[in-house]
Amino acid sequence: MIVERPKLTIWDRLYMPQILKGMWITLKHIPMKRFTRQYPEETPPLPKRYRGVPTLVRDPEQRVKCVACQLCEFVCPPRAITVIPGFRAETGPDAKVEKEPSDFIIDMARCIYCGLCEEACPEEAIFLKKDYAMASYTREQMKLHKEKLLELGGIHEDRICKWKKK
Amino acid sequence: MSESLVKLTINGQLIEAPIGLNLIEAAKLIGVEIPHFCYHPDLCIAGNCRMCVVEVATLRTGPTGTPILEWNPKLTIACNTTVVEGMEVLTHTPRIIEARRGVMEFLLINHPLDCPICDQAGECRLQELAMDYGRAESRFVEEKERKPKRTLLGPKIMLDDERCILCSRCIRFMRDVAGQDCLGFMGRGSRSTLTCYPGREPSTNYDLNIVDLCPVGALTSVDFRFKQRVWFLKQTRSLCPHCSTGCNIVIGSRENTVCRLTPRDNEAVNQRWMCDEGRLNYRFINDPTRLVEPLSRMNENVQSLSWDEATRQIAERLTALRDGGEGRIAFIGSAGATTEELFLFRQLAGVLGVTLMDVVPHTGSADARLLQSDRNPNTAGALVTGVAAIPPGSRLLEIAQGIQDGRIRALVVLNEDIIPAGIGADLLGKLELLISVSRLPSAVTEAAHYLLPGATFAEKSGTFINRAGRIQRMNPAVASPGNARPEWRILAGLLAELGQPQEESLESIYRAMAQVLAPVWGVTWDAIGSQGVQLHVD
Numbered sequence: 001m002i003v004e005r006p007k008l009t010i011w012d013r014l015y016m017p018q019i020l021k022g023m024w025i026t027l028k029h030i031p032m033k034r035f036t037r038q039y040p041e042e043t044p045p046l047p048k049r050y051r052g053v054p055t056l057v058r059d060p061e062q063r064v065k066c067v068a069c070q071l072c073e074f075v076c077p078p079r080a081i082t083v084i085p086g087f088r089a090e091t092g093p094d095a096k097v098e099k100e101p102s103d104f105i106i107d108m109a110r111c112i113y114c115g116l117c118e119e120a121c122p123e124e125a126i127f128l129k130k131d132y133a134m135a136s137y138t139r140e141q142m143k144l145h146k147e148k149l150l151e152l153g154g155i156h157e158d159r160i161c162k163w164k165k166k
Numbered sequence: 167m168s169e170s171l172v173k174l175t176i177n178g179q180l181i182e183a184p185i186g187l188n189l190i191e192a193a194k195l196i197g198v199e200i201p202h203f204c205y206h207p208d209l210c211i212a213g214n215c216r217m218c219v220v221e222v223a224t225l226r227t228g229p230t231g232t233p234i235l236e237w238n239p240k241l242t243i244a245c246n247t248t249v250v251e252g253m254e255v256l257t258h259t260p261r262i263i264e265a266r267r268g269v270m271e272f273l274l275i276n277h278p279l280d281c282p283i284c285d286q287a288g289e290c291r292l293q294e295l296a297m298d299y300g301r302a303e304s305r306f307v308e309e310k311e312r313k314p315k316r317t318l319l320g321p322k323i324m325l326d327d328e329r330c331i332l333c334s335r336c337i338r339f340m341r342d343v344a345g346q347d348c349l350g351f352m353g354r355g356s357r358s359t360l361t362c363y364p365g366r367e368p369s370t371n372y373d374l375n376i377v378d379l380c381p382v383g384a385l386t387s388v389d390f391r392f393k394q395r396v397w398f399l400k401q402t403r404s405l406c407p408h409c410s411t412g413c414n415i416v417i418g419s420r421e422n423t424v425c426r427l428t429p430r431d432n433e434a435v436n437q438r439w440m441c442d443e444g445r446l447n448y449r450f451i452n453d454p455t456r457l458v459e460p461l462s463r464m465n466e467n468v469q470s471l472s473w474d475e476a477t478r479q480i481a482e483r484l485t486a487l488r489d490g491g492e493g494r495i496a497f498i499g500s501a502g503a504t505t506e507e508l509f510l511f512r513q514l515a516g517v518l519g520v521t522l523m524d525v526v527p528h529t530g531s532a533d534a535r536l537l538q539s540d541r542n543p544n545t546a547g548a549l550v551t552g553v554a555a556i557p558p559g560s561r562l563l564e565i566a567q568g569i570q571d572g573r574i575r576a577l578v579v580l581n582e583d584i585i586p587a588g589i590g591a592d593l594l595g596k597l598e599l600l601i602s603v604s605r606l607p608s609a610v611t612e613a614a615h616y617l618l619p620g621a622t623f624a625e626k627s628g629t630f631i632n633r634a635g636r637i638q639r640m641n642p643a644v645a646s647p648g649n650a651r652p653e654w655r656i657l658a659g660l661l662a663e664l665g666q667p668q669e670e671s672l673e674s675i676y677r678a679m680a681q682v683l684a685p686v687w688g689v690t691w692d693a694i695g696s697q698g699v700q701l702h703v704d
């Protein structure tokens with residue numbers, strides 16, 4: 001389709017009046033209230049259900065809650081999650097859980113913060129936290145491993161403590 | 167109507183079924199699934215899970231002599247009821263569904279919440295049927311029964327008694343099929359526990375079949391334990407390459423890694439079983455030492471080559487040897503190669519005027535069920551293509567002698583370590599040209615002048631002809647590592663370089679072969695399908 005160029009009048013072509021009009025709008029705003037937030041000094045208030053970085057949590061007894069069922073890996077739409085399943089130590093307080101991830105990798109360059117992993121998890125082991133500033137210099141650094149995810153996640157006040165009862 | 171068929175009605179649909187068929191199988195004929203746990207087509211009927219209940223009416227002679235349809239007042243188990251003329255069956259009435267929900271509730275009261283760590287999850291009948299007949303919430307307020315977990319049953323199987331639903335399939339298999347009566351139930355009621363007679367752990371070559379048979383995750387494979395969730399596994403229909411039975415299998419792989427092999431139904435070959443030796447023989451596929459690049463080795467100078475370059479150099483040197491005089495080249499093929507590869511190998515021998523060739527026999531102990539002493543999956547294929555001598559292996563001595571005498575100057579070896587077969591390193595050192603197609607390093611690949619990396623059975627399509635003369639097909643599940651490629655492509659490349667261009671795909675090579683190789687005349691690729699075709703070979 002050929003688009004006809006609109007014919008400009010003399011007034012349009014003079015150009016100066018438009019500039020002045022723009023300047024006037026800018027000047028008008030100087031004494032008005034400021035809307036810009038001075039990030040990062042000033043952080044935004046986040047809504048209650050804000051979804052930031054997905055993390056792994058421990059239960060109040062320091063147990064890694066994740067049992068490497070890989071359901072989050074399955075549900076994750078952009079396939080950001082890779083779980084490497086492994087065995088729990090056969091002796092020790094965790095032994096009856098049998099399984100744990102030997103590594104758990106979330107590629108934050110892929111994650112779309114949809115929260116489906118949290119929803120799919122049968123163990124309440126993965127939670128989206130409010131942190132959002134997850135930028136890094138390399139793609140490799142964008143991959144968060146198990147230790148980092150557990151550090152971000154911290155302790156989850158678990159009411160069920162399923163494995164304690166086993 | 168034939169004598170052996172009876173007419174009956176299932177859910178209002180009139181069907182004909184052979185006498186002796188039970189109702190689960192009869193319903194399958196019209197696509198109705200009757201849920202069940204303990205029934206298995208290859209095992210005797212136990213009738214203990216009560217999941218398969220249906221309503222049945224049979225014809226009775228009424229008081230006036232006319233037949234009347236009489237409904238059985240109680241629900242009947244379908245697995246132990248055979249078809250009868252005029253029978254009427256209902257499989258999904260509210261009463262039946264209520265009964266099945268009851269069965270499920272009882273099965274689940276003591277069942278642990280193990281799905282997240284259970285290897286069976288995703289292919290568990292209890293999970294599946296809980297979706298159809300389970301309650302969303304448990305009404306059970308008492309303490310759950312505790313049973314032993316993580317018990318090793320022999321070296322291959324892990325038993326978790328809490329997950330067992332007491333169907334007794336494993337007991338029946340071990341006793342009736344594997345021939346080792348070693349499992350049984352102990353205790354009563356909800357304390358019934360599957361256990362193994364002390365000191366008699368399952369120790370046959372068929373134990374791992376009970377892992378497949380177990381409808382739940384009570385029996386899991388130690389080898390596959392926590393390796394991968396089953397829903398990630400790509401299922402590829404293939405064949406076991408470990409012996410000449412050619413059991414039909416499914417390769418479960420994820421992201422180019424083979425995680426497990428499981429048997430696939432083929433009534434004519436392996437029914438629903440496979441042996442443990444074959445099942446656990448897959449690690450070489452993922453071996454990190456696999457050969458990945460064509461190499462040439464001249465006076466200790468090792469160089470990696472492109473396929474084109476390697477093919478060109480090999481063709482050149484082989485042609486020179488052929489033109490230099492008769493009988494200078496010998497071939498050693500492999501009865502583990504596909505029929506198509508052997509066909510191309512034979513053709514290559516023809517082009518190079520090679521008359522001296524054979525395969526290396528591999529033998530092991532056989533058992534009375536599936537495992538054969540001939541551990542080559544395609545000895546029959548090597549015989550029909552003419553690569554194997556009769557009997558296979560009988561010309562190896564002649565080849566060794568020829569090398570010893572200096573008559574044979576070049577040897578082409580397809581995927582075999584020939585040193586145990588009597589052609590030792592000293593003989594190999596005498597050769598002017600040793601070409602080895604191989605997947606893993608061996609003494610032969612160390613000595614070879616040209617080394618061509620090949621592909622395992624899991625990486626290619628092709629056919630094997632089993633010991634009974636049945637031609638069967640396999641399919642590629644994973645990609646070959648690095649630059650390795652299927653042997654048929656290597657051989658086709660060499661043939662093309664020698665002026666005999668070949669078809670581009672394995673399927674068309676098969677078609678070309680089917681035109682000239684008498685036993686497979688008229689057998690199409692599609693006809694072989696997933697179940698194979700019985701050939702007429704002597």
Ligand code: SF4
Nearest residue numbers: 076111112114115117
């Ligand atoms: S939030 Fe969504 S995209 Fe991110 S890891 Fe979880 S499932 Fe994947």
Ligand code: SF4
Nearest residue numbers: 066067069070072121
């Ligand atoms: S985080 Fe939850 S869903 Fe993901 S593997 Fe662990 S237990 Fe399973």
Ligand code: SF4
Nearest residue numbers: 330331333334336380
């Ligand atoms: S272990 Fe499995 S196959 Fe054996 S009785 Fe229990 S549920 Fe059935």
Ligand code: SF4
Nearest residue numbers: 406409413441444536
């Ligand atoms: S019987 Fe032979 S073909 Fe079958 S699984 Fe065992 S080794 Fe493989």
Ligand code: FES
Nearest residue numbers: 202205215216245
């Ligand atoms: S399948 Fe019929 S009772 Fe178990």
